[in-house]
Amino acid sequence: MAIHPALAGRSCYHKYEVEPGLFTPGHDIQIDPKFCLDELGVPRDLAGTRALDIGAWDGPYSFELERRGAEVTALDIQDPDITVFNAVKEIKKSSVTYARGSVYDATPETLGNYHLILFAGVYYHLKNPVLALQRIRRLLKNGGVLFIEGASGTDHLAEVLSKTSGLGKLRKDRIAEVVDRLPLAYFDAEHRIYAHWSNWWFPTTRCLEALLLDSGFHNVDLKLTASAFINYSGRRLMGRAEADPEKSDPEAQRYEHALATRAFGPTAEDKKTERFSGSRFGRLLSWLPTALHPTARRMLRAVRRSRYSYPSFLSR
Ligand SMILES: C[S@@+](CC[C@H](N)C(=O)[O-])C[C@H]1O[C@@H](n2cnc3c(N)ncnc32)[C@H](O)[C@@H]1O
Structure with missing residues (x-):
């Protein structure tokens, strides 16, 4: 396989054809990008669109x-x-623009908006894949399409479960089928799936789908399959998701927890009511609309001050 003369003496990750019969000096993986994008479902005619390859x-x-x-x-x-x-x-005398930086820092203000984003082979290299998906959603125009590809934890989890859980009687592919329907992600701190420190989160299909739905996408269509992206060596996740016009900024919800609108614990008003809880008067208050509570309390005080005996129906 001939290396392109302009790349002689170099080495890189991807081996792919640059000009007919001439290749990049890739040493990790040989791919046919046209075939890979076809398999992922990327349209063959992208005239008039803006695309981002992350x-x-x-x-x-x-x-x-x-x-x-x-x-x-x-x-x-x-x-x-x-x-x-x-x-x-x-x-190639190409006009592709290269932006050097992290997906975490990518904003529409600096990079613009896109009809199509390709996010292949990246999410499992990130410790914060959800943040990345939120950033990507903001980069897409409403209705724009994300094509996504990457590693899955399903087959590794099925392997572990079949060895260690007494589920060994079940066929591994059956276990994988069940696991893949659960929204689980395997955090590979020990780097057991791919023996390299730069791989972190490995989701199931259901998990990646849930992450996409939560990050402002809809019409999510994923499958767990062997693919041309890694020369059919094992199953990975691939598919597409559309930018949901109803959720154009998933980061607008600043915190992932509700903010308290008042101090916890009973209010002064609650405390007044509490003084009577358990009493007959307390039970009476619980039947009345809150707006009438102050009046009821005033009446009770008036009754208590009166020289008449305490009405039996209000005593404890
Ligand atoms: C396994 S390669 C995938 C390359 C190609 N997309 C493919 O599918 O074959 C992972 C790529 O993600 C890039 N990457 C890792 N972290 C990134 C980040 N935070 N932002 C942008 N790119 C990142 C790496 O530099 C590398 O080029």
Whole structure:
């Protein structure tokens, strides 16, 4: 497989065809970006759309999105001169814009809004995938589409459960089927799924679906399957979700907990009522609308002050 002469002596992550018969010097994975995006369901004609490729690395999908007609921005934390992104950009005379930075810091104010966002092979590299999805939602136009791909915890969990839980009698694929329907994510602090420190959260299909729904997406369609993105070596999650026009800013809810609107514990008014709780008068108060409580209390005080005997129906 011939390396493109302009990339001789370099090495990178993705091996993909740059010009007919000439490839990038990738050493981790060989892919056909056109085939991968077809498999993910990305339209072949993207004329007139703005697309963002988050986690672009060496650029295979950014340049394929551009070939399909989109105006493309590539976003990654990597230096595009250290990856082969800029070198391929030059070979292809591409107009893709490269923004160096984290998805966490990506805002519509700096990057604009998009009809399509590709988020492939990234969410499980993040300790805060929900924050990333919220940021992505703000970058999408209402009705825009997120194409997402990444690792799943389902098969690892099924493996662990079949070995350790006495569920071993059940077939592993049956266990996986059940696990995948639960909104679970495996935090791989020991890096057992992929033996590298940069992999964190591994969701089930139901979990990723729930995260997307909670982050301002709807019409979520995911599947757990072997795919061209990693050359069919194991099952991963892939699919699409649409930006829900009803939830254009999932970050608008600033806190994830309710804010108290008054001090906890009984109010002065509650305390007045409490003094009578358990008494017949207390029971009478509980039948009356709150607005009448002060009047009822005034009447009780008047009765108590009177020289007549305390009415039996109000005594304890
Ligand atoms: C496994 S590679 C996936 C590359 C490509 N998208 C694919 O599917 O083959 C993960 C990419 O995510 C990028 N990445 C990791 N953390 C990121 C972050 N916080 N913001 C943006 N990109 C990030 C990495 O630099 C890397 O390029």
